[in-house]
Amino acid sequence: MKKNLKRIVIVLASILIFWMVAAALIPGDCKYEKSIIIDAPIDKVWQHTNTLKAMDRWSPWNDLDPGMKKDWTGTPGQPGEKVCWSSTKEEAGQGCQEVKKVDAAHKRIDTDIVFLTPYKSEAQAYVILVSEGNRTKATWGFTSVIPYPFTIMKLMMNMEEAIGKDYQEGLTRLKNLSEN
Numbered sequence: 502m503k504k505n506l507k508r509i510v511i512v513l514a515s516i517l518i519f520w521m522v523a524a525a526l527i528p529g530d531c532k533y534e535k536s537i538i539i540d541a542p543i544d545k546v547w548q549h550t551n552t553l554k555a556m557d558r559w560s561p562w563n564d565l566d567p568g569m570k571k572d573w574t575g576t577p578g579q580p581g582e583k584v585c586w587s588s589t590k591e592e593a594g595q596g597c598q599e600v601k602k603v604d605a606a607h608k609r610i611d612t613d614i615v616f617l618t619p620y621k622s623e624a625q626a627y628v629i630l631v632s633e634g635n636r637t638k639a640t641w642g643f644t645s646v647i648p649y650p651f652t653i654m655k656l657m658m659n660m661e662e663a664i665g666k667d668y669q670e671g672l673t674r675l676k677n678l679s680e681n
Contacts, residue, residue, distance in 0.1 A: 525650075527652040527655055527656070528652065529647040529648060530644070530646060531647055532642065533643060533668075534641065534642025534643070534668075535669060536640040537638075537672040537673070538638055539636060539637045539638075539676045540636055540680050541636070542635055543630050543632040545637075545679055546608075546637040546675070547605075547630055549678050551610060552582060552600075552610075553573070553583070553598060554573065554584075556610075556628070558674075559671055559674035559675045559678055560671060560674075562667065565592045566592075569590075571586045571587075578603055579600065580601055580603065581599065581600065583597060584598055591618070594617065594618040595616075595617040596614060596615050596618075597615050598612050598613070599612060601625075608632075609627060609630070611625065611626070612626045613626075614643070624645040625645070628640070628641050629642075639672060639675060641668055641671060
């Protein structure tokens with residue numbers, strides 16, 4: 502019995518050591534973005550991306566809970582504009598998004614997002630518009646950092662599979678709003 506317990510402890514310790522070493526070798530940086538071409542001039546598309554309220558109109562995550570509670574503060578389209586949401590549905594969870602920078606000249610908005618539930622995490626999100634004549638390329642993305650020792654989870658993550666469909670849906674909605 503004592504010999505078996507010792508073997509179990511050695512195996513578990515070996516797994517833990519392997520996990521910690523492997524996690525230390527994997528960078529925690531995480532980035533995802535998706536783009537779409539919109540048949541509308543950049544200024545028209547910018548109207549749908551330059552504030553959190555404007556972006557809320559095409560957010561695919563509103564579908565998770567159409568009745569979720571949202572509290573808006575700050576001046577729309579200015580640093581400090583903020584929305585906090587709360588839902589009883591686990592998929593929608595709770596969190597806040599705040600505008601950090603709006604670059605109207607280069608058609609870019611940067612925000613910080615804090616997810617409180619279903620799990621705590623943070624990300625820096627952005628929407629970038631680039632004029633292509635009478636068309637606009639819209640890129641929506643985020644960066645985040647996965648903390649050590651959870652960096653090993655990157656080996657098992659497929660961002661396209663996890664959120665690609667949501668990002669595509671949001672960009673398609675942005676395209677439809679901008680082209681009408």
